Amino acid sequence: MVYPIKSLPGLSVKTWKVDEFGLECDRMYMLGHLDPETNKYRSVTLREYPHLSLIKISLHDDEFRVSYKDTTYICLPRIVTLSYLRQYSNLKDQDVELWGVGFKTLVLHQVNLDKFLDVLNLPKDIKLLYSISGKDVKTNSPDNLTTHENFHKTAEDQRFRITKFQEYFPILLMSDKDILQINRKIQESFPEKDDFPPTTAANYRPNILVSGVATPFDTDDWYHYQIHTNTGKYDWLVTSKCPRCSIPNIDPVTGLPDKLHRVSKTLAKHRRVDIGNSNFAFLGIHAVQLQVGYKISVGDRLNVLERRLNIYKPLT
Incomplete structure (x- = not known):
């Protein structure tokens, strides 16, 4: 997306x-x-x-x-x-x-x-x-970004990747299992309410939606992954988990916000999972590209090469 x-x-x-x-x-x-x-x-x-x-x-x-x-x-x-x-x-x-x-x-x-x-x-x-x-992507920018052997500089002496009006990070990635699991938790928490449709990727606004992960929220500790395309293998480093605001409560089909805030309440109950800020609920991950100038496609394979504990830090 x-x-x-x-x-x-x-x-x-x-x-x-x-x-x-x-x-x-x-x-x-x-x-x-x-x-x-x-x-x-x-x-x-x-x-x-x-x-x-x-x-x-x-x-x-x-x-x-x-x-x-x-x-x-x-x-x-x-x-x-x-x-x-x-x-x-x-x-x-x-x-x-x-x-x-x-x-x-x-x-x-x-x-x-x-x-x-x-x-x-x-x-x-x-x-x-x-x-x-x-603007520079400074917050949680991986320490070894520019020293990584595959890093491609887009400007002289560039220490960081840059973004436009993204909320500071180049992309947001989620898995389809994340969305299915949140929908299950919403249904469990609000069984008597059937007027709120199941959420979709449109509620969470990711750039990349992946399928085939082993379990929901498996991406929480991803750090280094590669996207395999028909032209090569391209590296990405994860900067942090994504803190969630109230926007996922909006029904993207009707444009109406859910007055019960079911998504936010469910995320607050199950997804306060980052010691960087225990008051925020997180879903999905932000990542930074190491190379540029290639294309990714639906159906490309993603391979996780390294995991770590990702700790959220405020924007700077």
């Missing part, structure tokens, strides 16, 4: 390129509003506007189309050129902040969002942002 616009639904793809930011085009755009107190842009999220989950993202040739109820409101390029940025932005860096981490962005002032904001009843001051240079 690739999420061209942060917090909007993803695009399910069969084959996709891995670049220096993670999956190509992942979170390259973001809806944001300017915080008058800090003068920094902040993300517009599903927590504030759960009905954004009803948006559909599609790819036609090299254009992402953003649609609502079968009407397309925004068209954005898959490959952003300097001429496009000159036309739609003033090319002046603006401050943006994600989870307390500050970096720079471009504001695409000339992309007309009026009809989109109107039909979704969103504030008129929301702008479309584009990440041109991203």
